[in-house]
Amino acid sequence: xxxxxxxxxxxxxxxxxxxxxxxxxxxxxxxxxxxxxxxxxxxxxxxxxxxxxxxxxxxxxxxxxxxxxxxxxxxxxxxxxxxxxxxxxxxxxxxxxxxxxxxxxxxxxxxxxxxxxxxxxxxxxxxxxxxxxxxxxxxxxxxxxxxxxxxxxxxxxxxxxxxxxxxxxxxxxxxxxxxxxxxxxxxxxxxxxxxxxxxxxxxxxxxxxxxxxxxxxxxxxxxxxxxxxxxxx
Amino acid sequence: xxxxxxxxxxxxxxxxxxxxxxxxxxxxxxxxxxxxxxxxxxxxxxxxxxxxxxxxxxxxxxxxxxxxxxxxxxxxxxxxxxxxxxxxxxxxxxxxxxxxxxxxxxxxxxxxxxxxxxxxxxxxxxxxxxxxxxxxxxxxxxxxxxxxxxxxxxxxxxxxxxxxxxxxxxxxxxxxxxxxxxxxxxxxxxxxxxxxxxxxxxxxxxxxxxxxxxxxxxxxxxxxxxxxxxxxxxxxxxxxxxxxxxxxxxxxxxxxxxxxxxxxxxxxxxxxxxxxxxxxxxxxxxxxxxxxxxxxxxxxxxxxxxxxxxxxxxxxxxxx
Numbered sequence: 001x002x003x004x005x006x007x008x009x010x011x012x013x014x015x016x017x018x019x020x021x022x023x024x025x026x027x028x029x030x031x032x033x034x035x036x037x038x039x040x041x042x043x044x045x046x047x048x049x050x051x052x053x054x055x056x057x058x059x060x061x062x063x064x065x066x067x068x069x070x071x072x073x074x075x076x077x078x079x080x081x082x083x084x085x086x087x088x089x090x091x092x093x094x095x096x097x098x099x100x101x102x103x104x105x106x107x108x109x110x111x112x113x114x115x116x117x118x119x120x121x122x123x124x125x126x127x128x129x130x131x132x133x134x135x136x137x138x139x140x141x142x143x144x145x146x147x148x149x150x151x152x153x154x155x156x157x158x159x160x161x162x163x164x165x166x167x168x169x170x171x172x173x174x175x176x177x178x179x180x181x182x183x184x185x186x187x188x189x190x191x192x193x194x195x196x197x198x199x200x201x202x203x204x205x206x207x208x209x210x211x212x213x214x215x216x217x218x219x220x221x222x223x224x225x226x227x228x229x230x231x232x233x
Numbered sequence: 234x235x236x237x238x239x240x241x242x243x244x245x246x247x248x249x250x251x252x253x254x255x256x257x258x259x260x261x262x263x264x265x266x267x268x269x270x271x272x273x274x275x276x277x278x279x280x281x282x283x284x285x286x287x288x289x290x291x292x293x294x295x296x297x298x299x300x301x302x303x304x305x306x307x308x309x310x311x312x313x314x315x316x317x318x319x320x321x322x323x324x325x326x327x328x329x330x331x332x333x334x335x336x337x338x339x340x341x342x343x344x345x346x347x348x349x350x351x352x353x354x355x356x357x358x359x360x361x362x363x364x365x366x367x368x369x370x371x372x373x374x375x376x377x378x379x380x381x382x383x384x385x386x387x388x389x390x391x392x393x394x395x396x397x398x399x400x401x402x403x404x405x406x407x408x409x410x411x412x413x414x415x416x417x418x419x420x421x422x423x424x425x426x427x428x429x430x431x432x433x434x435x436x437x438x439x440x441x442x443x444x445x446x447x448x449x450x451x452x453x454x455x456x457x458x459x460x461x462x463x464x465x466x467x468x469x470x471x472x473x474x475x476x477x478x479x480x481x482x483x484x485x486x487x488x489x490x491x492x493x494x495x496x497x498x499x500x501x502x503x504x505x506x507x508x509x510x511x512x513x514x515x516x517x518x519x520x521x522x523x524x525x526x527x528x529x530x531x532x533x534x535x536x537x538x539x540x541x542x543x544x545x546x547x548x549x550x551x552x553x
Contacts, residue, residue, distance in 0.1 A: 048430060074432025086427035088420055099420050102413055103432045150432060 089132025100149030252389035276450030285422025290349030296469030298451025324451020357470030371465030486538025
């Protein structure tokens with residue numbers, strides 16, 4: 001459903017991504033791995049339209065979306081949950097969620113809200129509370145829930161385990177598995193290599209703006225040389 | 234509905250009764266002037282308070298509304314009411330242009346504030362130099378007291394017009410805050426990048442906000458010139474109105490519907506009281522403005538509205 005070919009993107013005078021080829025199939029969990037500064041976040045920003053690609057094509061559900069506005073890409077069903085949670089701290093949990101679904105109709109909004117509350121019961125308990133008062137893990141749940149409110153076909157999660165305690169990381173990955181079980185495609189962009197490879201069916205390893213390895217997650221997990229060279233394990 | 238709009242409607246009704254209770258010209262003068270400032274501040278609050286884009290140059294909109302209303306009458310013989318409406322439209326257009334130029338290039342925070350300040354100053358210098366605007370001598374609107382000229386014998390008529398305008402914007406602000414557009418404004422204010430990632434077209438939202446904001450502040454300018462019938466570049470585009478338009482919401486409660494109105498009235502009651510007490514010391518009201526601003530930021534960062542809410546909550550707690 002997502003087809004990226006020869007993607008080049010960057011900021012100012014420098015190219016951060018130097019030719020990325022990448023695919024995501026419907027219902028699949030794909031991990032994009034790499035250390036800090038290899039271009040993971042730039043890749044997300046280019047896919048979601050926050051920066052315009054310099055070259056290459058991005059096709060989503062058969063449509064070319066490269067260089068389109070973020071609003072159009074969200075409407076097409078590709079939603080990006082940015083890293084660092086980026087919730088609206090002074091709005092209530094409920095209002096945060098509702099904002100995620102303004103591109104959809106009003107009846108859909110109520111349905112989606114129920115769906116998200118069923119998925120994250122903690123958010124229902126806190127629905128009237130200001131989002132900024134939630135714990136780190138809850139804020140991450142809210143950010144993901146808010147992304148799901150827009151009825152994505154593919155959701156890109158940027159470092160969902162960042163800054164969470166090991167126990168919460170475990171919980172977060174269980175949740176992601178549950179989301180994907182509903183038939184949603186997930187692109188997981190992570191530094192947490194071990195757990196991402198356990199969850200994903202396929203993985204890409206990013207280094208210096210290029211894909212240096214791609215394949216079934218199990219194969220990448222079983223390649224010690226690869227893990228040592230690029231993933232610091 | 235009643236919960237949301239009731240307090241606003243009650244306040245508007247009460248304000249409309251004031252001219253029946255008071256007939257002293259100085260008091261009515263004071264009310265009209267405070268309401269003009271309130272209107273300008275309501276415009277600022279829409280962009281600065283709701284959308285979080287702080288402008289230091291709302292004079293650009295106030296002055297454009299004022300000059301357009303005045304010059305269309307004096308130079309082109311346009312009817313005063315039509316000129317008033319066109320003034321609002323032109324102010325909105327200037328708002329859109331300034332918004333387009335600055336938001337498109339991604340200016341935020343203090344950079345946006347400085348650019349708006351620069352626009353207002355450029356307009357002030359141009360208006361002061363150009364023969365078209367009457368230059369430094371200013372522009373006089375001919376005194377011809379007839380309702381069709383937007384001039385009235387009684388000051389009460391102006392109070393009602395000002396109350397109607399401020400009231401309409403008050404209701405509109407509440408409606409916006411309850412609507413999808415209001416949620417988008419809040420999202421842009423709280424985290425613009427996150428809003429974009431969720432599919433909010435932030436450029437379009439900010440452009441709508443600045444256009445509407447400029448129209449409201451432009452209406453304040455057009456009303457000003459219709460009331461005082463005189464305008465020069467310092468009044469129209471001077472920093473005084475940019476400052477008034479942003480101090481009132483800060484004192485009253487930034488990003489709230491009532492804040493700008495409350496702040497403008499409180500500020501001017503305070504200023505007048507200070508002038509009475511301090512008498513001959515020139516500029517004492519400005520010194521006190523400064524002190525009030527510092528006190529607000531130190532002790533009531535959410536302004537008078539925040540203070541009232543806190544007191545209200547404490548009361549209900551005690552009652553329990």
